[in-house]
Amino acid sequence: MRGFVRSERGQVYALFVIVMFASAFGNLSQTAVNAMLPEIMEEFAFDVGLGQWLTTSYMLVLGITVPVSTYLSKRFSTRVHVLVGLAFFLVGALADCLASSFAVLLAGRVCQAVSTGLLLPLMQTIAMTRFPEGRRATAMGVAGIAMGFAPNIGPTIGGALSFSLGWRSFFVLLVVGAALLAVVTVLMVRGGVSNPSERFDARSFTLSALGFGGLLLGFSEASSFALSSPFVWGPLVLGTLFLVLFVRRQKRVADPLIDMRIFASGQYSVGFVVLCLLHASFMGVTLVIPLYVEGLCGGTALDAGIVLLPGTIAALFLNPLAGALTDRFGVRPVTLVSGTLLAVGSVSMVFLDESTPLAVTTLCQAVRGFGVSGLMGPLISWSLAGLPGRLVTDGSSFSIAGRQAAASLGTSAMVLLIAVVGASSAATAVPALPYQLAFAFSAVFAVATFAFIAAKVR
Known part of the structure; x- marks a missing residue:
């Protein structure tokens, strides 16, 4: 066993598993708080308007932090990169576990979001640069467990632990998991290559943070305020402006935070657009379905969970399977079939109403979920495969930030x-x-996703 771990292949597998579990913990934490929020609000005596920042702040900070992962991967060894990410997560989970106030709880969430933003791009980079060419889609499919299955199962795990052991038990689980991963990293991961001459461009980071942060904040506030509100259009306008300035600066400086030559690749550019369309389509549905089941159909939170469960469980198996099929047969047949499932499932949900049996709703959601699971890993691996190895981290970071904005x-x-x-x-x-229109919005982006795949993905 020791000889295997010391081998080059063993090192890659060990590193990939560590980063995948760390990313899964981060995405799990991002969504699990939604189910625990009522109990947390009751203990600390604050309303839902303040409580939603436990989720919104996570999304904002994750999107802002992602570009920094590119700098860390160049400046420091992979071992240091992983340990820095795990340290942030461990501190954040411990703070939430012991939190005595909302401020401490929020600070813990911010630390966990920083960790996730640092490790998600690294996970994709490892899959695309450390695995043989014929196994990269498979590796990205396995990584899809962290990107797709973990956030979807998060509310179920968070709700179950909150109900049975109290909401703090979830963060105890995260503390133990992060500590174990840190120990395994120290014992099993080598130092790797670093570049001490790599310079951190603080101005680029500021522009990136204001750009992506403004877009994410504006989109988030759009669900609470009218579109004419300065709380919506203000952040969107400023975010767009700062993002334009960020892109312009990256083309001029010697050490860009993200190298914009990523968009010289037509394959990456198409993949970026398709993945943003996909995230705009599917992320919101996981929030709309509970509102539909409980608000219109008179169901319970358990009923809503049952509707979401088949697609969530399937993601655990379909993500790796889709990756393996992509390596064997190519990206086009896998994404065409999966895109068809996404479009059919999404369009079918437009016709749901208050009299629709929950079994039918579950079937529609399952078909849609199967499509999402079959698209995520293959599209990410295909998109990043269009880049030279030195730009994979840049492409991964910018893609994740863009997908966060699209999902928001x-x-x-x-x-x-x-x-x-x-x-x-x-x-x-x-x-x-109201629900049919929300599902129709999702369906438009789902059909657009399929159309782009049919026309451009080969």
């Missing part, structure tokens, strides 16, 4: 449609209309 846009738009249309007279005549 999709989620906010769906919630906004439910809120605005639900308050109108049309909803009185057709109670299902």
Whole structure:
């Protein structure tokens, strides 16, 4: 066993598993708090308006931190990179476990988001640069467990632990997991290559943080305020401006935070667009379905969980399978079939109403979920495969940040449609209309995802 770990292949496998589990913990934490929020609000006596920042801040900080991963991967060894990410996660989980106030709880969430932002791009980079060419899609499919399965199962695990052992038990689990991963990293991962001459461009980071942060904040606030509110258009306008300035600066400085030559690759550019469309389509649905089941159909939180469960469990198996099939048969057949499932499932959900049996809703959601699971890993690996090895980390970081923004846009738009249309007279005549429009928004992006795959992915 020791000889295996010391071999080059053993090192790659050990490193990949460590980073995958660390990323899975981060994505698990991102969504699990949604299910624990009522108990947390009761203990600390704050309302849902303040409580939602435990989720919103995570998304904002993750998106802001992701570009820094590129610098860390160049400046320090992989071992140091992983340990820095795990240290942030361990501190954050410990702070939340022992939190005596909302401020401490929020600070812990911020630390966990920093960790996830540092490790997610590294996981994708390892899959694309450390594995043989014929196994990269398979590795990315396994990584899809962290990117797809973990955040979807998060509310179920968080709710179960909160109900049985109290919400702090979830963070105890994270503390133990992060500590074990840190010990394994020290024992099993070598130092690796570092470049002490790599310079950190603070101005680029500031522009990136203001750009991605503004977009994420604006999209998030769109679900709470009117589009005419300065709380919405203000961050969006400023975010777009700072992002343009960030991109321009990256083309001029000697040590860019993210090398914009990534978009010289047509394959990467197409993959970036398709992945953003995919995230705009599917992320918000996991929030809309509980609102539909409980708000319109009179179901319970358990019913909503059952509707989501088949697609979530399937992701555990379909992500690796889709990657393996991509390595064997190529990306086009796998993504065409998966894109068809996504489009069919999403369009079918537009016709759900208050009289639709939950079994039918579960079937539609399962078909849609199968499509998402079959697209994630293959599209990411295909997109990054269009880049030379030295730009994979840059491409991975920018893609993740873009996907975060797209997911925030999709989620906010769906919630906004439910809120605005639900308050109108049309909803009185057709109670299902707000949810049908939200599902229709998702379906438009799902069909656009399929159309791009059919036209461009080969």
